[in-house]
Amino acid sequence: MLIGGQMIPGDAATAPLVSVNPADGRVNHEVAAAGTDAIDRAVRDAAQAATQRSWREMLPPQRARILSRIADLMERDGENLAKLQMIENGKVWSECTAQVKSAAATFRYYAGVCETTGSELTPSRGAYLSMTVYEPYGVVGAITPWNSPLTMEAQKVAPALAGGNAIVLKPSEITPSTGLALGQIALEAGLPPGLLNVVPGTGQQAGAALVEHPLVRMVSFTGGTESGRRIAQVAARKLMSVGLELGGKSPHIVFDDADLDEAVEAVAGGIFEGSGQSCVAGSRMFVQRTVYDAVMRKLVDVACSLRVDMPDVPGAQMGPMATFAHRDRVEAMVESARAEGAQIIAGGSRPQGERLAGGAFYQPTVIAGIDNSARIAQQEIFGPVLCMLPFDSEEDLVAQANGTAYGLAAGIWTADYRRGWRVARALEAGTVWINTYKQLSISTPFGGFKESGLGREKGITGMRLYQQPKSIYLGMPRG
């Protein structure tokens, strides 16, 4: 683990994490896991680094320069970072390399935000000058999931550093290596030691100890809704700020005036890319009843033609699930839907044949013959499983689309922009795409309504998440 600028071995009492390649079941490597003592040491080091004058008084252009250098070095090491992600979570090579570029771009973007975002002079109501400046919390705890580790880590580390904090990053136990590599890159880029400590470990042990630590004044978490709820309970007790990016069950809507071929391609990409292991996966497809059968035929064709293969094979469109346990969980959910009467109209099994039999693969799956209250339509599956649901009127659609505990994202396909706008405003979701899907920009705030989260990452808001406003009044002569 990386603490105080040094790579150090784990606690003897804490079993190491064993990283397994989900494409073939082979062990990649072991990584030290942090126990309570290591977390305490990392947080104390970070707290000390956060108060160093050299960091507190570093001017925004100097801080921006370090962030830009991190971006450059990530690009230099792009192949290694992409490979680390691919062997740990099984994402296809094209997606891994695109995510490295996106993570580097995040550092470059926050270098710009850091250097250009000012404080505010507020309208005066008396004999004073009033202003609001933004100050760091001190130590931020960052906890990330396994599905897109590097992009999530960049999305937290870059704005938290831009905002003047020190960070203790706890990557997912399934994907510990990209975070460690990022920590070493940051040191090479000139980030003073201790400002980014990386402590892999389990959620129950390392994650919980980080959230509980009294010197951690803000936690930024991306992961499942239940874990988020547990973290929020601790935060309530500590009266600590949190940013929570949680799960989703996003509706992807097709009206009968849409370009159906384009819509079906996008719906398939929206759920099957990354084997459905994406928080914004469009996992519930609502189709206007007038075109339901036609859309179903097209969708089944697209789902069955997707190339499921080893992640490093050129042209592979879907790799394995990130772990064998997760594949088994997805498989069990599909089987229980089948037992409850759902129709599996595509996939619904592991790929046939010997070639992929050693990996955690699962076929693109489409489920029909259910309504929105079915368990499979309500629970986050986080796998390549799409539920197809018909709708009749716009009113019926909005009620069904909003009929979930989640509110992360939604997609709408229609030729009528007035309708697109109306439905977008009626949907309970932090991001709505109209005639496109899964476009994500670092300059645009991202986060969830309802049980999909609290707070917004990305954009200027994404840096403010890691800062607290301080208002200062300067007395002025009267009259």
Ligand code: NAD
């Ligand atoms: P998870 O909640 O099991 O784990 C996420 C991280 O939290 C891991 O690092 C884990 O070790 C840690 N953790 C777990 N319990 C903890 C606790 N009590 N205290 C502190 N840390 C704890 O989620 P996962 O299985 O790794 O990821 C999949 C989930 O993440 C899905 O629900 C998905 O929708 C969500 N996700 C959301 C977004 C988003 O931006 N909204 C993005 C990606 C993934």
